[in-house]
Amino acid sequence: MTEMKQPIIQIRNVSKRFGKVTAVDNISLDIRAGEFFVLLGPSGCGKTTLLRMIAGFELPTEGQILIDGQDMSLVPPNKRPVNMVFQSYAVFPHMNVTDNVGYGLRISGVPKGEIRDRVAEALELVKLGGFEDRMPDQMSGGQRQRVALARSLVMRPKVLLLDEPLSALDAKLRAQMQFELADLQDKVGITFVTVTHDQDEALSMASRVAVINKGEVAQLAPPSDLYEYPANRFVADFVGSVNIFEGTLTLDEPDKAAVECPGLGKVYLNHGVTGPHGANVWIALRPEKIYLHVPGEGKAVRAAAQDAPDGHNFARGTIKGMSYLGDITLYEIQLEGGQIIRVSRPNLSRHDQEDFTWDDKVSMHWRADSPVVLLS
Amino acid sequence: MSGPLQDWKSQRKPFAAVASAPVFWLALFFIAPMAIVWLYSFGQNAGPADIDISGTLDNYKRATEWLYLSIFLKSLAVAALTTGICLIIGFPVAMAITFAAPKWRPWLLLGIMLPFWTNLLIRTYALMALMGTNGYMNKGLGGLWEGASWLRTLVGMQPLEAWTPVQLLYNNFAVVLGLVYVHLPFMVLPLYSALDRLDKSLIEASLDLGAGHFKTFMQVVVPLAAPGIVAGVMITLIPALGAYLTPDLMGGTDSQMIANVIERQFKRANDWPFGAALSFLLIYAMFILIALQSMRSNKVKEPR
Numbered sequence: 001m002t003e004m005k006q007p008i009i010q011i012r013n014v015s016k017r018f019g020k021v022t023a024v025d026n027i028s029l030d031i032r033a034g035e036f037f038v039l040l041g042p043s044g045c046g047k048t049t050l051l052r053m054i055a056g057f058e059l060p061t062e063g064q065i066l067i068d069g070q071d072m073s074l075v076p077p078n079k080r081p082v083n084m085v086f087q088s089y090a091v092f093p094h095m096n097v098t099d100n101v102g103y104g105l106r107i108s109g110v111p112k113g114e115i116r117d118r119v120a121e122a123l124e125l126v127k128l129g130g131f132e133d134r135m136p137d138q139m140s141g142g143q144r145q146r147v148a149l150a151r152s153l154v155m156r157p158k159v160l161l162l163d164e165p166l167s168a169l170d171a172k173l174r175a176q177m178q179f180e181l182a183d184l185q186d187k188v189g190i191t192f193v194t195v196t197h198d199q200d201e202a203l204s205m206a207s208r209v210a211v212i213n214k215g216e217v218a219q220l221a222p223p224s225d226l227y228e229y230p231a232n233r234f235v236a237d238f239v240g241s242v243n244i245f246e247g248t249l250t251l252d253e254p255d256k257a258a259v260e261c262p263g264l265g266k267v268y269l270n271h272g273v274t275g276p277h278g279a280n281v282w283i284a285l286r287p288e289k290i291y292l293h294v295p296g297e298g299k300a301v302r303a304a305a306q307d308a309p310d311g312h313n314f315a316r317g318t319i320k321g322m323s324y325l326g327d328i329t330l331y332e333i334q335l336e337g338g339q340i341i342r343v344s345r346p347n348l349s350r351h352d353q354e355d356f357t358w359d360d361k362v363s364m365h366w367r368a369d370s371p372v373v374l375l376s
Numbered sequence: 377m378s379g380p381l382q383d384w385k386s387q388r389k390p391f392a393a394v395a396s397a398p399v400f401w402l403a404l405f406f407i408a409p410m411a412i413v414w415l416y417s418f419g420q421n422a423g424p425a426d427i428d429i430s431g432t433l434d435n436y437k438r439a440t441e442w443l444y445l446s447i448f449l450k451s452l453a454v455a456a457l458t459t460g461i462c463l464i465i466g467f468p469v470a471m472a473i474t475f476a477a478p479k480w481r482p483w484l485l486l487g488i489m490l491p492f493w494t495n496l497l498i499r500t501y502a503l504m505a506l507m508g509t510n511g512y513m514n515k516g517l518g519g520l521w522e523g524a525s526w527l528r529t530l531v532g533m534q535p536l537e538a539w540t541p542v543q544l545l546y547n548n549f550a551v552v553l554g555l556v557y558v559h560l561p562f563m564v565l566p567l568y569s570a571l572d573r574l575d576k577s578l579i580e581a582s583l584d585l586g587a588g589h590f591k592t593f594m595q596v597v598v599p600l601a602a603p604g605i606v607a608g609v610m611i612t613l614i615p616a617l618g619a620y621l622t623p624d625l626m627g628g629t630d631s632q633m634i635a636n637v638i639e640r641q642f643k644r645a646n647d648w649p650f651g652a653a654l655s656f657l658l659i660y661a662m663f664i665l666i667a668l669q670s671m672r673s674n675k676v677k678e679p680r
Binding site: 055057076077078079082083084086087088090092093094103104107108148151152155 | 575577578580581582583584585586587588591595596599600
């Protein structure tokens with residue numbers, strides 16, 4: 001993979017309208033050769049339409065899609081150097097595994113011996129050796145998906161498109177397939193473009209994620225940037241769990257900033273924001289980045305400030321809700337201003353969940369670099 | 377599974393109670409008359425209204441004479457041709473309905489089923505009115521002919537000879553056309569239900585893997601629609617084989633089918649035993665067709 005190479009897929013100002021509904025609204029993005037690219041978004045955001053336009057099942061209303069430098073506008077799906085793994089897998093029910101996987105090669109007239117070798121190789125790759133003669137109705141959903149994967153990979157496409165590849169699998173299998181897909185992609189070196197509505201899937205597999213909202217790209221970034229540096233409220237809220245507070249930017253200098261949030265108080269940051277002074281902004285704060293404390297007795301008023309280490313922000317509240325999830329416990333804490341803030345706390349010992357209970361007065365603090373200031 | 381009312385072996389009484397009425401009905405009005413006709417086929421006329429069931433096989437011998445066998449084979453050929461044409465016309469129609477916008481589908485299906493709401497006799501006479509020598513089809517063709525003739529005079533050529541109406545009715549062509557017209561819905565509906573169940577992403581997957589539309593049709597659509605094709609063929613072929621009204625009204629003297637011959641035995645010829653024998657030969661032929669189909673569908677179910 002060289003940085004100088006042109007992107008394998010170039011999407012240029014692509015829009016797609018179905019009647020009056022705009023599914024994809026002027027999207028432009030580049031997908032680099034060899035990357036695991038994920039289109040993430042809620043259902044109906046246009047991500048699947050975008051994928052289907054890359055595959056050729058839908059034509060853009062406006063704009064153009066280039067694959068490996070070639071304009072695909074007039075290229076039908078059966079002539080495109082991409083293959084797709086369908087959400088329903090679309091394994092041919094009247095063919096056994098070998099015939100399913102060899103279908104594309106047979107159609108393109110590859111010699112029989114080569115078909116046999118390549119099918120065997122593909123089945124080995126997806127760990128389906130020994131299943132050659134099985135019919136699809138004798139296989140589980142996970143196995144059928146592997147057939148669909150092998151059937152596409154055997155064509156050696158430039159890009160493999162996956163439409164919600166894990167949505168039909170149960171939770172355990174899904175977690176396993178996340179690793180396997182990432183591993184497989186690494187092994188074959190083919191560019192993967194995946195559509196999903198599941199942020200865990202996107203974060204765990206992707207090299208880069210495009211978050212799509214209402215037909216537009218809300219943010220395009222590697223997974224960790226998406227989580228730690230969301231560009232806007234939509235991304236912050238869609239990727240992971242987050243507390244969002246509206247506020248006013250009252251201080252903005254190169255090395256510090258402050259946002260006055262009604263209900264939460266003044267939130268300090270140890271970096272500048274470069275937003276207009278007095279602007280309406282939002283603070284996004286992840287639940288796991290907030291520390292919980294029992295306030296020291298008899299000094300209720302100043303307790304929070306004293307409990308917080310230097311340079312930390314602090315707040316006080318009352319526990320109104322708790323849910324024990326095993327590895328963490330989630331608390332819903334009512335701030336003095338009445339708003340609810342969510343805090344998660346790892347259960348580092350077996351009794352950590354007993355530290356707090358309903359209606360406990362607690363103090364919270366978080367580092368000055370934990371909140372993210374969002375301008376939109 | 378042995379829940380309540382699911383296994384007749386463990387729930388004999390309720391099943392007997394439910395089953396007795398239809399069994400009685402079938403026995404009285406289907407099996408008994410058929411048995412009587414079956415017995416007649418082994419008898420001979422002993423008077424104008426008297427049949428002596430003597431156990432003779434003469435009726436069957438006569439029925440297998442070339443005169444009747446040829447009509448039988450011709451009926452089979454006409455029915456097969458009808459079925460083939462129905463399949464060729466019906467498949468695109470069924471595909472079109474399957475791929476139509478969902479809001480249109482019920483209306484299109486209604487259009488297919490609408491003829492069922494009209495009596496066959498009326499439909500047949502309507503078709504005849506269309507196809508007669510004075511019918512609208514001939515009038516339309518005549519109009520075109522005259523138009524062509526007029527065009528010729530415009531460019532200074534000799535006008536064409538006067539239009540002679542085409543004989544569309546009372547021949548084998550009319551019979552096949554009438555049978556296709558009557559049986560087309562029987563073909564379209566099973567095809568539609570098979571194609572409707574077909575997961576459209578299978579078609580997309582085939583295209584995605586490099587197959588063109590024709591290859592996709594042959595490799596994916598047709599094999600997966602096979603149960604619908606078989607059902608459509610059977611449900612068209614069997615009634616077409618026993619068709620009576622269409623050849624009677626629309627056919628010529630040489631286009632009678634086996635059902636017309638049978639009808640003549642029961643009516644004008646007043647030879648019930650021979651008519652019965654012909655009827656049962658037709659029934660046996662249909663049995664064989666159905667048996668072949670069920671053998672085939674059993675084969676499909678077996679895992680390879």
